[in-house]
Amino acid sequence: MTAVAIPHIEEHHDPEGSRFGMWLFLLTEILLFAGIFLLYAVYRYQFPEDFHYGATTLHTLVGAINTIILLTSSLTMVLSIAKLVRGDRKGAVVMLGATIALGLSFLVVKIFEWGDKIGHGLFPGSEELMEHTAGENMFYGLYFGMTGLHALHVIVGLGVLAVMLYRLARKPRMTVRLPAPGNVALSLASGDGRKLWDGTADADVDGVEVSLTYSKNEEMLDKEVTRLENAGLYWHLVDVIWIFLFPFLYLIT
Amino acid sequence: MSHDAPGGVVSYLDAGKGAGFWPWLKSWIFTVDHKRIGILYLVTIMSFFAIGVLLGITMRLELIAPGKTIIGPDTYNSLFTVHGVIMIFLFIIPGLPAIFGNFFLPIQIGARDVFFPRINLLSWYCYVVGAILAVVSLFAGGGAPDTGWTFYVPYAVRTTTNVTVAVFAAFVLGFSSILTGLNFVTTVHRMRTKGMTWFRMPLNVWSLYATAWIQLLATPIIAVTLILVMLERMFNLGLFDPARGGDPILYQHLFWIYSHPAVYIMILPAMGVVSEIIPTFSHKTIFGYRAIAMSSLAIAFLGYLVWGHHMFTSGMGDTSRWIFSLLTFLVAIPSAIKVFNWVATLYKGSVQMEPALLFVFGFIFLFSIGGLTGMMQSALAVNIHVHDTYFIVGHFHYVMFGGTGFGLIAAVLYWFPKMFGRMIPRKPLYIGFGFMFVGFNLLYFTMLILGWQGMPRRYYDYVPEFTTGHVIATVGSWILVAGLLIVAHTVLKAVIKGEPAPADPWGGTTLEWKIPSPPPHENFVELPVIEAGPYHRPGGKTP
Amino acid sequence: MEEHTRIPYSKYLMVWFALVLFTGVTIMVAGLQVGGWSTFAAIFIAAIKGTLVLFYFMHLRYESGLFKLALTVAMLTLAVIMALTFADVSFR
């Protein structure tokens, strides 16, 4: 029996469809947080005073700063997409870079905030907390659980954005190795057969490596936009969740 | 051996063959072809199912007499936990959607693949990683988990066994499930072929579509619940720790918010299969197409409202107990509608008792018993007595095994010729069915009786009053497994030795019967255009 | 690139500005100590902010009805979970 090549699956390009898929995924993320919001709602209902007290121990200012950081990162994200849609790859890269920088600063602030709380012995299961009321234990459990889960999503989001940044920033490049002993003559022709360039290599080689750098055509860019849009959707969702976390943990009194 | 279909089209099984072992293996494990991914699932899921069965049999052996028979209590406790985890998360939830959904959903709507072929492969890898983790949890560190598949806190947080790994395994498997669901919903929305309107989709597709929505909307809840259990164990988060004000009952809420809808993830695809098989073997269009299609959505929706019926004795408020009880009674109605429509389809049909149809009959009978015992459990007064007894164990084996399990076998027998291009001999299947049916009822009906008499579940040992029942059940399990072995042997042999199958061995009407057996890569040479309902036959009304 | 929506930069900036503004408002309202209303106000403002992000930054406004339907279904699910859990918690 002879080898039969697997024909390539016809690449269907359906941006709306892939966005829909992404949205479905986002819905599952919303429901993931819904589970922990449910816990929050119940414990808040059971221990309103302690939650009030707990909220006052968090630094509203720090939370507000982080809120602004995330909101701004959402703005740069959406600008990055807008630039790419308009064909401005460089602008898109800059905006994406800004988004990542803002995301990182969010995490840095978060680390300091956590560090502060842990420094005061306020972390789940600490001896300090054991002396406090049940409600405060629940509040801090939720504080660390919710912001931790959110931070995890920020980290994943940053990873996705970093990949996108790499894709957009690098010049597309293709390298092929062709084995060919001895003297080699090279010629380059365009897709429709026009001759572009001719040349020969010196004496003894066991092959040649050909590298091409090229800029993306319309269709490839289009696919990048779809990818960037989906990455952006994820990033915005992380923002939306924070929009709810912030008042729930820092403000509601 | 070659499956070259007429017209020189190469079957999906043969593509990539002949270039040596490694290329061949790669052509499978890196495939993005939905049919091959279906086969990958078939092989992996069935392997784990075999392990689950083995564990089940070992438990039955232990329970044949009071006191220690072959294993100690720790081992027994791990056995039912791992049996439950494997059967639920590795066998029955992925089972039908991942195997037959992957294989047939695109074909049945006239598509060349699912919408996200690569994510589809990723979802299989998630399954494999989850499965490996589940196996690791058996052997690593503190010993196999011993919490029951429900992982109830506080016990699941206190025990020193490998709960964290097992829980993480379930989490990863949940991911696999979400990705499959996401893929199916998008595929159904975006890739139906020309003329394939919503109400011309086969009922199997409707079932899978409804299932996919449950997978999307329910699975995240178990994901976060399992994350919390892990955090609780690793970082002492305290959210469920009663000593610090946490509420163990909230854990039960979160767990069942997922796990009740999950039972419909298990049964809906099987109902879809039944809705395919009955029209085919009675040469008749389905009775009440729209009612069946809509009842799938109704089950998906109502299934979300009833989780509390697992917690009637937990100390939940009395108000919510009756609310959940009332809602639970309502969820039975769409199932009843389906059963009535199936039976009505047989009326004035031209019925051919192929093995697949026989297993469907088994399904209807056993699932009805399971469902009706479910109704008994939803009655508050009865539930208080039977909760956490063998009555429950009987109920869920009737619905899961008698329902989905038999449905799965029916699906194998029905679609085998299409998937492998070979026929399965009938006679051994009839015999196998006989054994399975008798063994099944001996095993599980006895459990119902034991449960009513007060035998609690998850019991390593029991008082002597219950001995007779346990002996009967154990003997039943042997007969059941004998039947299973006959069926499995027949099926496996047919993979290699079966007669070649024609494109349409049964006289089916849906699209998969219009392409060669086995189907070519990318399914259709030219995408079909649909002009009639899925079960339309000559003599029926024009669509 | 006809498939992708083009929205003027200025609109994005306006939305961002509104978001920041609402952040300020919600902090102020919390400072007012208006008792039970403060919870309600905080949730309400968060919902507005969330909607802004969903509709403009995430382009939900320009997507087909199916996307909105899907989101509604998820929200409904959330509501059902909350309601039925509270059917227990608040009547214990």
Place this chain on the structure above:
Amino acid sequence: MYGTSSTLTGTIDNIFLFFLAVSVFFLVLITGLMIYFAVKYRRSKHPEAVQIEGSVTLEVIWTVVPVILVIPMFWFGFAGFRALRDVPEDAMVVQVTGRMWDWSFRYENGKETDKLYVPVHQAVKLVLHSVDVNHSFFIPAFRVKEDVIPGRENYLWFKPRSTGSANVFCAEYCGQSHSYMMTEVVVLEDAEFRVWLEQEEAEEAGPGAVVLMDRVGCLSCHSMDGTYDTGPTFRGLYGSTRTVFRDGSRREVVADEEYLRRAILDPHADQVVDYPPNMPPPVDLSEEEVQELVEYIKSLAGEAGGEGVQ
């Protein structure tokens, strides 16, 4: 099967029988029709199927009839349930404590036992406490069950109809010896019960410490004769060298009096290797009682060198 029954046993059985009747009816109907059609319209006899798309009338019937049927089904279940929850005013209250893996009962006069004694024809309300994980208090003969959840006080009630005894099980999985977490409910004549209630625990023989250990549950995990159990045996424990985890590090310590005291009062301070950390902290042990326990464990020293690490 059951040695006694409660006033509600019959009620609940009747509800169950009603469900059983409905179920059998539908099961026979469905299976019967299915087989009848399959035989009557088998292909050899009926080669041409008649194409019937459906019938709105039938769909309506078989949607509406179950909906209507389901309402009384719910109602019966609910009515029975209300009876199970409405505790009569004159109920006698018994506090029940579940722990891994036994039950103890405390009466209003302070008497504590490990079997539940109740007078016949007297409503009894059980208030359920757990000191460790979830359990479930289940008396099959009375058709009652309620989970025992740490941090909560669930309850159940019943009124025995005849004297006799019946099994009590733990119906919520709670670890290794879940299936041995059982006891008995003994229904006595009223007068008999009253005498029993005032009696000192004379019938529980053995040295005081043993009775105490049995009552507070030590013996469900620890043995006194060197056999392996959930916890280490007490035999030969005193004075032996133990390998324990203290503050996360492994070390060897000698089991002196101080060690025993700590092991009882703060079980997780020293974690004996190869044993699970599931020993519950003691529930209301007085200082004298702790001393008594320690003395007793000391008295078991020297009979063997400890059973060592399993």
